[in-house]
Amino acid sequence: MSSVYFISDIHIHDDKEKKAQIFLRFLHFLEEQRTPATLILGGDIFDLWLGAHPYFKNKFKTIVEKITKLVRSGHTIYYFEGNHDLHLKPFWQDQLGVKVYSDPEFFLFDGVVVRFEHGDQMNPEDRGYHFLRWFLRTPPLRWLILHLPSWLVSAIGNKASQMSRQYTDGLRDEDKIREFMRDHVHRVFEQRPFDVVVHGHVHLRDDYTFEQDAKKVRSFNLGSWDHDSRILRFEHGKWSWLDLT
Numbered sequence: 138m139s140s141v142y143f144i145s146d147i148h149i150h151d152d153k154e155k156k157a158q159i160f161l162r163f164l165h166f167l168e169e170q171r172t173p174a175t176l177i178l179g180g181d182i183f184d185l186w187l188g189a190h191p192y193f194k195n196k197f198k199t200i201v202e203k204i205t206k207l208v209r210s211g212h213t214i215y216y217f218e219g220n221h222d223l224h225l226k227p228f229w230q231d232q233l234g235v236k237v238y239s240d241p242e243f244f245l246f247d248g249v250v251v252r253f254e255h256g257d258q259m260n261p262e263d264r265g266y267h268f269l270r271w272f273l274r275t276p277p278l279r280w281l282i283l284h285l286p287s288w289l290v291s292a293i294g295n296k297a298s299q300m301s302r303q304y305t306d307g308l309r310d311e312d313k314i315r316e317f318m319r320d321h322v323h324r325v326f327e328q329r330p331f332d333v334v335v336h337g338h339v340h341l342r343d344d345y346t347f348e349q350d351a352k353k354v355r356s357f358n359l360g361s362w363d364h365d366s367r368i369l370r371f372e373h374g375k376w377s378w379l380d381l382t
């Protein structure tokens with residue numbers, strides 16, 4: 138099968154910043170490949186994207202145009218909602234043809250069972266966030282986010298995004314993050330096994346191999362684009378990091 142690429146947590150603020158340019162260069166590289174690829178956008182690609190508002194479509198116009206071209210030329214793109222980009226279906230799925238997920242999903246790539254999730258449900262102690270996640274996805278809130286005027290949504294969203302960042306920065310005990318991340322992986326493996334699990338959200342790049350139920354399992358965290366720009370690639374049965382920095 139063709140190559141599969143996993144990207145998350147770029148946190149793009151606008152089309153012109155360096156991270157956005159690197160991402161666009163990568164999308165351009167995909168466009169030039171002879172065989173269509175599979176691209177998994179793992180959430181928090183944008184620092185803020187809510188619903189289908191023209192505000193976001195205009196702000197990230199060049200990226201949207203590039204993704205539209207990729208879908209039209211046969212590439213498969215999946216978008217997992219993060220905690221900075223949500224209620225994506227009306228625009229990203231219904232208009233652009235990108236399949237949107239808001240929960241973990243299983244894929245079969247070259248006979249390898251891969252579980253993907255954004256990763257915002259990995260920390261069981263994070264009860265406040267789990268409530269917020271549920272609340273933001275209830276029908277009334279969904280309706281509000283989709284129908285409030287763009288300026289109001291972006292104002293509220295920017296504030297929420299700031300708070301979320303302060304929260305993430307405040308929690309930089311890397312050993313602790315690694316611990317709850319790996320605990321989570323063992324726990325979900327018991328619910329439904331896989332060969333590889335890929336996640337993002339905690340901004341801590343990780344490549345962890347373990348054995349469970351006599352099976353060798355691998356877990357990747359995609360890290361963030363704060364210091365470098367890496368993409369995880371699955372090609373010809375092998376996993377590797379692609380450094381775009």
Ligand SMILES: [Mn+2]
Pocket residue numbers: 180181219220221255257337338339
């Ligand atoms: Mn996140």
